[in-house]
Amino acid sequence: MLSPSALLVLGAGSWGTALALALARRQYPIYLWGKDPAHVHTLQIQRCNQRFLPNAVFPDNLYAITDFVTLMPIVEDIIIVVPSHGFRETLKKIKPYITKNHRLCWATKGLEYQTGLLLHEVARAELGDNIPLAVLSGPSFAGEVAAALPTAVTIAAQDIENAHHVAQLFHQASFRAYTSNDMVGVQIGGAVKNVIAIAAGIADGLKMGANTRAALITRGLSEIVRLGIALGGQRETFMGLAGLGDLVLTCTDNQSRNRRFGYALAQGISLEAAQAQVGQVVEGIHAATITHQLAQQHGVEMPIVNHVNQVLTGQSTPLEAAQALLAREPKPEML
Numbered sequence: 001m002l003s004p005s006a007l008l009v010l011g012a013g014s015w016g017t018a019l020a021l022a023l024a025r026r027q028y029p030i031y032l033w034g035k036d037p038a039h040v041h042t043l044q045i046q047r048c049n050q051r052f053l054p055n056a057v058f059p060d061n062l063y064a065i066t067d068f069v070t071l072m073p074i075v076e077d078i079i080i081v082v083p084s085h086g087f088r089e090t091l092k093k094i095k096p097y098i099t100k101n102h103r104l105c106w107a108t109k110g111l112e113y114q115t116g117l118l119l120h121e122v123a124r125a126e127l128g129d130n131i132p133l134a135v136l137s138g139p140s141f142a143g144e145v146a147a148a149l150p151t152a153v154t155i156a157a158q159d160i161e162n163a164h165h166v167a168q169l170f171h172q173a174s175f176r177a178y179t180s181n182d183m184v185g186v187q188i189g190g191a192v193k194n195v196i197a198i199a200a201g202i203a204d205g206l207k208m209g210a211n212t213r214a215a216l217i218t219r220g221l222s223e224i225v226r227l228g229i230a231l232g233g234q235r236e237t238f239m240g241l242a243g244l245g246d247l248v249l250t251c252t253d254n255q256s257r258n259r260r261f262g263y264a265l266a267q268g269i270s271l272e273a274a275q276a277q278v279g280q281v282v283e284g285i286h287a288a289t290i291t292h293q294l295a296q297q298h299g300v301e302m303p304i305v306n307h308v309n310q311v312l313t314g315q316s317t318p319l320e321a322a323q324a325l326l327a328r329e330p331k332p333e334m335l
C-alpha cells in the first residue's frame with residue numbers, strides 16, 4: 001500500500017539518489033524515478049547507486065521506479081533533481097498529472113540553456129501560477145549527503161511558508177535546511193558558482209597556486225553578486241550557503257565535477273575529452289554561455305565568466321585566458 005505521505009524524487013543521478021536517501025532517513029516512503037529503465041533496474045537489483053554512491057545502501061522505504069504516473073494522485077511533494085537541460089522536459093512529463101494539491105521543489109543547479117530563463121520562470125511557464133515552487137541549493141556534494149555527513153542547504157520559495165514546509169521535509173541532524181524568500185539569488189548563486197569552479201580548476205591545473213584560487217573565489221563572488229542583484233536577487237543571499245558557501249566548496253574540493261573539468265582542460269585536452277573524463281553532468285559548461293549572455297544583456301561586468309566562456313568556445317586556451325585576466329587594468333576593489 002502506498003502511504004499518503006510518500007514523496008516523489010524525479011532524477012536518479014547522484015544528487016537525486018543522495019536526496020532520496022536523505023529523505024528516506026525521515027522515514028517517508030520515497031519513490032525515486034529515473035529516466036533510463038535499465039539504470040533503474042540496476043538500482044532495484046543492487047539496492048544502491050553502485051557507480052556514484054557505492055556505499056549508500058537503499059533502506060526498505062526507498063523504491064526505484066520507472067513510472068511515476070500512478071503515484072501522482074498520492075504524492076503531494078515532488079522534487080526534481082535532473083540536470084538543467086532536462087528540467088523543462090521533466091515538467092512537461094508531470095504537467096498532465098499536476099493538480100492544486102501538488103508542490104514542486106527542485107535541486108537542479110543551472111539556467112535553461114536555450115532561453116537563459118531561471119528555472120522558476122521555466123516552471124511558471126509550464127505549470128502556471130498555482131503550484132507552490134521551491135528551490136534547494138547550497139554546499140552539498142552528493143557523496144557526503146549520501147553518507148549522512150553534516151550538510152546545510154538553503155530552501156528558497158517566494159512564499160516563506162512554503163520554504164518552511166519543504167525545509168521541514170528535509171531537516172534532520174545531518175541535513176540542516178535554512179529558509180529564504182530569494183529564489184533568484186539562490187538560483188544565480190547555484191548556477192554561476194559552477195562557472196567560477198571551472199576557472200578555479202583551470203587555475204589549479206595550470207599550477208597557479210593558492211593565492212590565485214582565493215582571488216578567483218573572491219572576485220568570482222563579486223561577479224555573482226553583481227549579476228544576481230541586477231536580476232533581482234538580494235545581496236545577503238550571496239554571502240550565505242547558496243552563494244559563498246557553494247562557491248568555496250566547488251572551487252576548492254575535487255569532488256566538484258566543474259572543478260575537475262577545468263583542471264582537465266588545463267592539461268590541454270579537448271572539451272569533449274575533459275567532459276568524458278568527468279563522466280557526469282558539468283553544469284558550468286552551459287551556464288558559462290548563458291551567464292555571459294545575461295551579463296551582456298544587463299550591462300554587468302563578469303571578466304572571469306567571460307574568459308571561461310572564451311575557453312569553452314575555443315576563442316582562447318586556458319593559459320591565454322588566465323594571462324588575459326591578469327593583464328586587466330588595476331581598479332578599485334568593489335563588489
Ligand SMILES: NC(=O)C1=CN([C@@H]2O[C@H](COP(=O)(O)OP(=O)(O)OC[C@H]3O[C@@H](n4cnc5c(N)ncnc54)[C@H](O)[C@@H]3O)[C@@H](O)[C@H]2O)C=CC1
Pocket residue numbers: 011012013014015016034035036052081082083084085086087089090107108109110140141142143279280281283
Ligand atoms: N552531484 C552533486 O553533488 C550535486 C548535484 N547538483 C545538481 O543536481 C543536478 C543533477 O546532477 P547529478 O545528479 O549530480 O548528475 P549525474 O551526472 O550524477 O546524473 C544525471 C542523471 O540525470 C539523468 N538525466 C539526464 N537527462 C535527463 C532528463 N532529460 N530527464 C531525466 N533524467 C535525466 C541521467 O540519466 C542521470 O541519471 C545538476 O543540476 C547538478 O548541478 C546539485 C548539488 C549537488
Ligand SMILES: O=C(CO)COP(=O)(O)O
Pocket residue numbers: 109138139140141142194197246249250255256257258259281282283
Ligand atoms: O553543486 C555541487 C555541490 O554543492 C556539486 O558541484 P559539481 O557539479 O561541480 O560537482
